[in-house]
Amino acid sequence: MALRNIITVGDPILRKVSRKVEKFDDRLGQLLNDMAETMYKAPGVGLAAVQVGILRRVVTIDVGDGLMELVNPEIIKTEGEQECVEGCLSIPGESGVLHRPESVTVKAQNRRGDWIMFKAHGFKASCVCHELDHLEGILYTDKMIRRATQKDLEK
Numbered sequence: 001m002a003l004r005n006i007i008t009v010g011d012p013i014l015r016k017v018s019r020k021v022e023k024f025d026d027r028l029g030q031l032l033n034d035m036a037e038t039m040y041k042a043p044g045v046g047l048a049a050v051q052v053g054i055l056r057r058v059v060t061i062d063v064g065d066g067l068m069e070l071v072n073p074e075i076i077k078t079e080g081e082q083e084c085v086e087g088c089l090s091i092p093g094e095s096g097v098l099h100r101p102e103s104v105t106v107k108a109q110n111r112r113g114d115w116i117m118f119k120a121h122g123f124k125a126s127c128v129c130h131e132l133d134h135l136e137g138i139l140y141t142d143k144m145i146r147r148a149t150q151k152d153l154e155k
């Protein structure tokens, strides 16, 4: 495993659309291992491959209930709405308030290429949406209503 450098805002790669993963090989496994290590070290709750300079549809998430490795993820259903306070490892030291679905149903492949499906609520749903936006070159600041205040951060 190896730590990878996290690319920060201003680098045009963060605005590019990531490509589908076609090969479920050792390189993908290595990328996922490195992404998890980089995410935990940061520390962060989610990381998209584009944030380490790889334009592939690969995401790692851990909101405290275990590591999820999502390859070629897609949101197939959304329900409700919530107000979220988000930050991003690629936009250090900032956070903002935005709206996201309250729950999402997601279809994705694992590192072996098997399809999985799950539903996420609340904070986890917002993380999934945030990371999947990265795959389209979208940053949370594009959807931000306002910067987060100290009061928002204490919620």
Ligand code: ZN
Binding pocket: 087, 088, 089, 090, 130, 134
């Ligand atoms: Zn982010």
